[in-house]
Amino acid sequence: MSTPADTLLVVPEPVSPDLARTLDLGGFAWKAGAADEPHDADSSFAGAIVDASVHPDAAWSFLRAVRRGDDVPIPVLLLIGGGQLDQLEHRDELFDDFCLTPFHPAELEARLRHLLASEIEVHRADLVEYGELTLNLETYQAHIGGRPLDMTYMEYELLKFLAQNPGKVFTREILLSRVWGYEYYGGARTVDVHVRRLRAKLGEEHAGLIQTVRSVGYRFGQSRWDP
Amino acid sequence: MLEPHRDYVLRSVEERGVRLIRLWFTDVLGNLKSLAISPAELDNALSDGMTFDGSSIDGFSRVQEADVLAIPDPDTFELLPWGDPKAPEARVFCDIHNLDGSPFAGDPRQVLQRHVQAAHDAGFTFYVAPDVEFFYFEPPQPGMPPVPIDNGGFFDLTTNDVTGDLRKQTIRTLETMGIPVEYSFHEDAPGQQEIDLRHTDALTMADSVMTFRVAVREVAARNGVHATFMPKPLEGVQGSGMHVHLSLFRGDENAFFDEEDAYRLSPVAKSFMAGLLRHAAEITAVTNQTVNSYKRLVPGFEAPVHLSWARNNRSGLIRVPIAKRGNPLATRVEYRSPDPACNPYLAFSLLLAAGMRGVVEGYELPDEADANLFEIDDTVLEKLGVGQLPQSLADALAVMERSTLVQEALGEHIFEWFLRNKRIEWRSYKTHVSAFEYGRYLMAL
Numbered sequence: 001m002s003t004p005a006d007t008l009l010v011v012p013e014p015v016s017p018d019l020a021r022t023l024d025l026g027g028f029a030w031k032a033g034a035a036d037e038p039h040d041a042d043s044s045f046a047g048a049i050v051d052a053s054v055h056p057d058a059a060w061s062f063l064r065a066v067r068r069g070d071d072v073p074i075p076v077l078l079l080i081g082g083g084q085l086d087q088l089e090h091r092d093e094l095f096d097d098f099c100l101t102p103f104h105p106a107e108l109e110a111r112l113r114h115l116l117a118s119e120i121e122v123h124r125a126d127l128v129e130y131g132e133l134t135l136n137l138e139t140y141q142a143h144i145g146g147r148p149l150d151m152t153y154m155e156y157e158l159l160k161f162l163a164q165n166p167g168k169v170f171t172r173e174i175l176l177s178r179v180w181g182y183e184y185y186g187g188a189r190t191v192d193v194h195v196r197r198l199r200a201k202l203g204e205e206h207a208g209l210i211q212t213v214r215s216v217g218y219r220f221g222q223s224r225w226d227p
Numbered sequence: 228m229l230e231p232h233r234d235y236v237l238r239s240v241e242e243r244g245v246r247l248i249r250l251w252f253t254d255v256l257g258n259l260k261s262l263a264i265s266p267a268e269l270d271n272a273l274s275d276g277m278t279f280d281g282s283s284i285d286g287f288s289r290v291q292e293a294d295v296l297a298i299p300d301p302d303t304f305e306l307l308p309w310g311d312p313k314a315p316e317a318r319v320f321c322d323i324h325n326l327d328g329s330p331f332a333g334d335p336r337q338v339l340q341r342h343v344q345a346a347h348d349a350g351f352t353f354y355v356a357p358d359v360e361f362f363y364f365e366p367p368q369p370g371m372p373p374v375p376i377d378n379g380g381f382f383d384l385t386t387n388d389v390t391g392d393l394r395k396q397t398i399r400t401l402e403t404m405g406i407p408v409e410y411s412f413h414e415d416a417p418g419q420q421e422i423d424l425r426h427t428d429a430l431t432m433a434d435s436v437m438t439f440r441v442a443v444r445e446v447a448a449r450n451g452v453h454a455t456f457m458p459k460p461l462e463g464v465q466g467s468g469m470h471v472h473l474s475l476f477r478g479d480e481n482a483f484f485d486e487e488d489a490y491r492l493s494p495v496a497k498s499f500m501a502g503l504l505r506h507a508a509e510i511t512a513v514t515n516q517t518v519n520s521y522k523r524l525v526p527g528f529e530a531p532v533h534l535s536w537a538r539n540n541r542s543g544l545i546r547v548p549i550a551k552r553g554n555p556l557a558t559r560v561e562y563r564s565p566d567p568a569c570n571p572y573l574a575f576s577l578l579l580a581a582g583m584r585g586v587v588e589g590y591e592l593p594d595e596a597d598a599n600l601f602e603i604d605d606t607v608l609e610k611l612g613v614g615q616l617p618q619s620l621a622d623a624l625a626v627m628e629r630s631t632l633v634q635e636a637l638g639e640h641i642f643e644w645f646l647r648n649k650r651i652e653w654r655s656y657k658t659h660v661s662a663f664e665y666g667r668y669l670m671a672l
Contacts, residue, residue, distance in 0.1 A: 140238045148243065150306040152405060153235040172479070187352050188479045189556075193407075193427050200402040 008112075009048040009074075011035050011062060012055065019051070019079075022105040028112070035062040047075040047116055053101050056080075056087060063094040075115050079103065128163045130221055133202075133209065135160055144206050151201060154180070158194050162210060162220035171217040191218070232301040233273050236319070240266050243306065246314040250277060250297050251437070252321045253335050255286025255641055256516065256648070257570025259437050261318075262297055273299055276324060286644045287323070287333045295331050297321040303434055308403045309445050320434050332640035335572035336433070342576045342636065343429055346583060351475040351482060353579050356409070356426035356559075357436060359567050360467035361443060362460050363390055363418045364453045373460055375418025376452055389450075394420055397446045404442065406435045415529070416464035426472065426559075429575045436469075436571040458515070458566035459522040466523030468530060469567040472548070473578060474559040475499065484558040490538065490547060490595075491558055497592040500545055500560055502585020503578065504534050504593065507544055507564070509630035510577040511616055512623035512649060513637075514565035518656045521619045523566060531563045534614040535596035543596055544616065564616060573637065580636035621653045 008028055010019065012035040023030045030049075035058040048066070052059035059078075067073050078098040080087065088098065097115050099108050128135040132145040140156060142149040151159065158179050162170075170178075172188035180190065195218060199207040211219045240248065248269055250262040262279055264272055271277075276296035281287035287295065303320040310316050323334035330337045346353050364373040377390050390413060398408045407425040414421045422443075424435060440456060447454035459466035475482040475495060483496035492500075515524065523530050529541055536545035544564055550557035565574050584590075596613060605615075617623035624646060627633050634642045 139242045140235050141242045150243075150308075150403065152305060153232050153302055155405065156235065187476050189352075189354070189476060190428070193425070193431075196407045196425060197405040200407055201405070 006046050007031055009033050009045040011048060011050045012058065016051070018102070018105075019049070019108075022103075022108055023049075025105070026109040026112070035059055045074050047077065047112075049077045049079065049112070050095070051079040051101065052084065052087070053079055053081040056084060060087075060091065060094065063091075067094055077108075077112055077115055128160065130163050130166055130209070132206065133163060135163055144202055147203075149201055151198070155194055155198055155201070158191075159198055162218070166221035167219065169213050169216055169219045175217065236273065236299075236301045236304045237270060239304065239306075240269060240317065243315055243317075245306065245317045247316045248272075249307070249316060249318040250299055250321045251318050252297055252323055253437060253570065253572060254284050255333060255335060255570065255573075255644055257335070257437075257568070257573070258285065259441060260284060262321075272297075273301060276321075278326070281323070281331070281333070286641065286648065287331070294326055296324040296326060296328075298324055305404055308400050309442075309449070318438075320437075332638050333644070335570055335576075335641070336430075338637060338641065339430055339433055339572040339576045342579045342583075346475070346579060349583070349587075350477050351583075352477075353429045353575075354426045354474045354476060354559075355429045355432040355575055356424055356472040357432065357565075357567075357571075358421055358423040358468075358470045358472075359436070359439060359456075360414055360419060360421045360469065361454055361456050361567060362416070362467060363393060363420065363447060364455060364460070366451065366453050373453075373455070375416070375461070377413075377418055389452075390418070390420065393447060393450055393452060394422070396450075397443055398422065400442045400446055401439065404438055406438060406442075414465070416461060419465070419467065426474070429579065433571040433575055436567075440567070456567040458517060458520045458568055465528040466530060467567055468523065468563065469565045469569065470561050470563045471565060471575075471578065472559045472561050473499075473582070475582075481555050481558050483560070484555040486555070491550070491553070491555075492547065495586055496558070496560065498585040498588075498590045499582035500536055500547075500585070501590035501592040502582045502588075503545060503560075503562060504536065505590060506577075506581035506584065506630070506632055507534050508614070508617055508623070508626045509633050510574075510581055510627070511564065512620065512627040513577050513633070513645070514569050514574045515623065516569055516620075516649065517566075518620050518652060520566050520568065521617070521623075524564065524616055524618075532615055533596070533608065534616065536560075536592070537595050537597050540597055573641070577633060577636055580632060584632060619653075620649060620656075624649055624653065 006029055008023070008030040010030050010032050013032045015032045035055065050059050050063060063076060076095045078095040079101040080098055082100050097111055099111050126136060126138045128137065133142070135142045137160070142151065142156065142159065158175065161175070161179050172191040175191045176188055195210055199210055202209060209221060213219050245266060247263050248266065250264060250272065252260050254260055262277060264277060276298035278294050278296055280293050281295035282293040299319040299321050301319065305318060307316045307318055320336065322337055323331040325331050343353060363376045365376060367373055394411050398411055401408055408422055409425045410423040412421055424432070424439070427435065443454045456467060483493055484491060485493035515521065524532060526532050531542065531544040533543060535543040536547065537543045538547045538549065540546070544562065546561040546563060548559065548561055562578060593612070617626055628646055637645070
């Protein structure tokens with residue numbers, strides 16, 4: 001499933017006309033989903049709005065399933081009725097913010113923007129993403145097009161450094177000093193050897209992510225000056 | 228040991244659900260040994276090493292001091308691309324230490340580390356790129372000669388290209404394990420293959436050669452084929468060598484390159500080559516360590532016999548390949564006698580030690596031998612001062628025993644054990660009566 005990273009998941013179906021209109025007017029991309037469906041790809045959404053006012057039990061069990069997943073949890077805004085506030089007790093881990101429904105459109109929009117903004121920062125600290133490449137800095141794992149990449153520690157460190165600085169050209173000397181540290185004595189050829197290995201591991205399709213800049217060094221991804 | 232390297236290994240094992248970690252190390256003869264541990268043991272192994280009984284390993288401890296420690300080198304941690312993907316396994320190379328933490332004298336990997344460090348102290352990084360040859364055979368039947376899986380020749384694209392597929396699978400496996408391949412092709416003899424690896428520092432390359440041999444055999448076995456690195460498995464066709472391309476770098480400069488020189492070779496390159504030539508006979512027992520190795524080193528099969536060098540003459544021991552587009556970084560020397568059944572740690576150690584002896588003592592390089600030496604009479608060559616490689620394992624051992632260079636380079640423990648072990652191999656070969664003798668003598672005498 002290819003969901004653009006800025007799309008919100010709205011649960012359950014059908015989405016109330018008020019909510020749909022608020023999201024559309026606020027310029028949010030969104031997609032409706034059923035509460036009882038498995039959402040394996042949930043983490044590819046930017047966030048979720050879960051309405052617990054109609055079928056609270058289904059909503060809570062959906063949220064538990066989302067938070068049990070292995071991936072970094074997506075931010076969740078909960079909609080509940082005024083008479084349901086007691087249900088929030090001991091369920092703090094299942095949502096990030098809530099809004100009483102019927103809601104005021106401006107309030108919902110403000111809460112949503114605040115939630116997504118703060119989550120994006122937290123998100124960015126642990127994940128480096130470029131196109132189909134994802135590096136999780138906390139777990140040291142990397143994926144390309146959904147496939148895990150098996151690397152040695154130094155290969156991982158080199159890829160991480162490059163992916164954190166896309167579009168910039170680095171000389172071998174700079175890469176050597178930033179990634180290996182000055183005490184390493186292998187010489188700049190070490191960089192070439194590791195780049196060659198990384199390209200092989202990225203696979204033919206993605207090998208071009210690391211580009212050789214003739215008589216200078218290497219660049220990750222597209223240059224800002226390229227058409 | 229650096230914390231993040233360790234952390235990386237521990238987290239990867241956890242995240243990827245690795246079930247078994249294979250601790251790899253190498254015995255004196257170059258056989259790969261493996262100690263499997265569970266993920267629960269890994270943290271402990273990374274900090275304190277794993278104790279095991281070294282007396283069960285060829286060339287390791289004597290019985291009274293049996294226990295040694297295997298300490299993983301976290302930088303070599305890799306997932307193994309074969310086996311059950313649902314229960315992944317990983318490998319990590321280990322250094323062997325005594326229980327008091329000192330390096331264990333019988334560990335070939337640390338012998339190479341010592342030489343690499345010495346070269347570094349002299350300002351050099353040692354790069355190695357081997358061209359590895361091997362054969363694919365039908366699964367061997369006891370007592371029967373091996374049957375090649377095809378009848379292809381040099382660079383042949385055979386029609387029912389089983390070998391091509393095998394080679395492709397092997398290369399994919401090598402690449403996923405971080406072992407870049409430069410070329411691969413069908414060699415001259417039936418069933419014979421060559422895979423050329425891209426240069427890397429000597430220690431990484433020795434680890435890669437060990438991994439390479441496992442990967443080639445694994446991929447072949449999964450396809451019902453037997454791969455062998457035996458130096459001369461078939462009579463009458465060429466054997467399998469492991470030519471090694473060598474260069475020294477000083478930082479980012481190729482210390483072997485000199486633009487002013489007619490051969491584009493620097494004084495360092497020339498004295499390094501002179502060191503290799505002068506000590507070649509002494510190190511041959513290690514670069515060619517089996518009885519069978521010497522059946523490859525004969526005239527007429529592209530294997531070197533003479534202690535000579537040339538630019539484009541493949542009969543000599545050292546070849547200086549013409550660098551593509553005169554690229555200074557590609558200037559190197561190709562040492563052609565080793566075979567793929569050697570212990571790469573010890574072989575690279577001795578090549579570096581012999582070459583560096585030439586550099587340190589400023590050896591003079593003899594003239595290039597550009598004629599085909601196979602066609603010249605031995606007595607003429609002797610007059611020209613061109614010697615030969617040892618003719619048998621026994622000859623090679625006799626020369627090695629008198630070599631202070633080899634003794635110093637390997638250390639007393641390995642030097643002594645190797646000579647003793649290989650003498651036993653020679654003695655047991657000597658008692659063997661061969662088909663050659665029956666054919667020649669049984670009726671006639």
